[in-house]
Amino acid sequence: MAPFQYIERSSPFSTKKGKTLPVFAVTPAYIETGMIDPLALSWAEKAGFKAEPGAFSLIPNDEGHVGGALFGLGTDPSESPFLTGKLARSLPAGDWHIETAPLTASRLLLGYGLGSYSFRRYLKEQPAGPKLLIPQDADGAEIKRILAGVFLARDLINTPTNDMGPADLEDAFRKLGSHYDAEVSVIEGDALLEQNFPLVHTVGRASSQAPRLLEMRWGKKGHRRITLVGKGVCFDTGGLDIKSAAGMLLMKKDMGGAANVMGLALMIMDAKLKVDLRVIIPAVENSIAGNAFRPGDVYRSRKGLSVQIDNTDAEGRLVLADALAYADEDAPDLLIDMATLTGAARVALGPDLPPFFTDDGDLAQDIFEAGMATDDPLWRMPLHKGYERLLKTQIADLTNAPAGGMAGAITAALFLKRFVTNTGSWAHFDIYGWNPSERPHSPAGGEAQGIRALYRHIKSS
Structure with a gap:
């Protein structure tokens, strides 16, 4: 196949x-x-x-x-x-x-x-390209599955939101699951409230396409349990704290975390790795309408923690909070989340070097070495406990947007960490998901970041 x-x-x-x-x-x-x-x-x-x-x-x-x-x-x-x-x-x-x-x-x-x-996809001409022979000393099947995972992530990110809204992302998710005989389930619209995903519903309720939680299960019980969570904000206007016109230009890529975990899942399933795999994606569009959530609102999360909304443009961590809490209830052996989460991460490390956060030193070293070995670089940043004070607010357990603007990538990771309490090994990846300019191995546009490294780590561990 x-x-x-x-x-x-x-x-x-x-x-x-x-x-x-x-x-x-x-x-x-x-x-x-x-x-x-x-x-x-x-x-x-x-x-x-x-x-x-x-x-x-x-x-x-x-x-x-x-x-x-x-x-x-x-x-x-x-x-x-x-x-x-x-x-x-x-x-x-x-x-x-x-x-x-x-x-x-x-x-x-x-x-x-x-x-x-x-x-x-949107161009009339489809010129034939060159084809390179795969020699006998190369693992053609492995190369093709890695490329397929990367190309899937790039395709999903590059597709504009008129063809990649929450319903379209669900369709791509179902097709991926069907190809590998995975079990796929979806919770949509007001059913999110009934099944206790209030933050996913809150962020996505103003869109014409209902918010939803996508879930895929594949593999065999008893094998290493790996759960992948991806931010699936298919477009982010910023909500009532609306972005500028320039700030919205690339917001079709705000589902880059979802695209990347789907690419990674493809590699894992295609290689038939001996794992018990679970993929969770909150798929929403952060739109503006009369029922949009507001600055100053307070909402209860799946975890039970209350969150004060101090900026509706800090929506990604909200949908991830419910998804991570849900994933954490099963206490998997490894929990990975990927998200195009903060501009602060790009200020710190630029577009080519995604930061990741974890309290597991051994996992951090393994991921770093896998990144070096695959030329898919990643860099660990600290979950500095001293900054947890910035998440405090007077009338709720947490704020979604600490004041001051400092250490934004770290405070976002610390926010997410509050929703992971049962899982021993968790890592959060704050990726850009985009190439600002052409590079030898890719054109400008949507990009897979970190998934070749993570595939190597999962395959070898």
């Missing part, structure tokens, strides 16, 4: 058994010492090809047709391990293979595959 794809696209890899054209992915030393095919070497010398990082040149054959390609990796390929993503956007259509490269086949192919992504 092929990995699940939300948007159907042709594979960037070739299954052709006949002739394919060679790509010489080389460092300067390959050219200086003459370690490549004579025809390629001759062309490199004539064309002045120096193998700088990302340099590309087609090689003509004796008849003047395309006979191959040169691709520069620079002096130290490890500095940009996914540089080969540029190949997918440089090679002309056709079937290709890597002839020489000082990289492992799996790393080279994963970089190429990541760089092959494009979001073309």
Whole structure:
């Protein structure tokens, strides 16, 4: 069974058994010492090809047709391990293979595959791209499932809210579950109040699409119990504390946490890991209407803690609070939540390096090492207990928006921590879910962050 794809696209890899054209992915030393095919070497010398990082040149054959390609990796390929993503956007259509490269086949192919992504759902033209042969020494199935998980997250984030509201996210969630024979259940609308998810209902009630809680179960009882929770705010106006026009431009990505846990779940299920998996997504739209929640309101959470609303634009932690409390009731072995939660996290670490928070030192070290090993970097930040005082308010147990604006990512994580009391190992990931500009392994737009690292951790633990 092929990995699940939300948007159907042709594979960037070739299954052709006949002739394919060679790509010489080389460092300067390959050219200086003459370690490549004579025809390629001759062309490199004539064309002045120096193998700088990302340099590309087609090689003509004796008849003047395309006979191959040169691709520069620079002096130290490890500095940009996914540089080969540029190949997918440089090679002309056709079937290709890597002839020489000082990289492992799996790393080279994963970089190429990541760089092959494009979001073309709304474009008329669907040009054919190049296809790269998977050699026998590479784990093709593993590469394809990782790409499928990443592409799913990117597709969901890139899709605008007119096609990715709470109902659409539910549809994608159900399709993912159906593909892997998972059990899916949904609590929608006023049923959220009846089943004690008051904060999910509060945030989403002003939208024309009802708020809902999505849940998926997969795997076998008795295996390691892993629960993934993802923030699914399909669009965030800011509510009555309305965002500026510029602040709303990227708010289709505010369900990036949901998109990423779905991508991670895909990898886990496709690999048939021996886990008891549970995925929970509160899917809402933070809209403005007569029944929108207000600054100053106080609401009781699923946990029983009361929350004072000091800013309706701090809605993500509200829906996560109910979802985390629900997940925590089963005390899983590992509880992970992912959310596009705070601008403070981006101020601290920028768009490429998501912070995570946990009290489990061993888990933190394992996640950090998995991130380094997969070139999917993550950085631990502190759950500084001294800042818990900032969550206090006079008439409720907690405020959702501490005054002062300092340590915003930490106070948000501390807020969430109040709803996780039974689970031993919990980690919160404050991701951006977006590439502001093109990089070798991805175009600008929606991005999967941390899930390749988490997949490696879960697979190896």
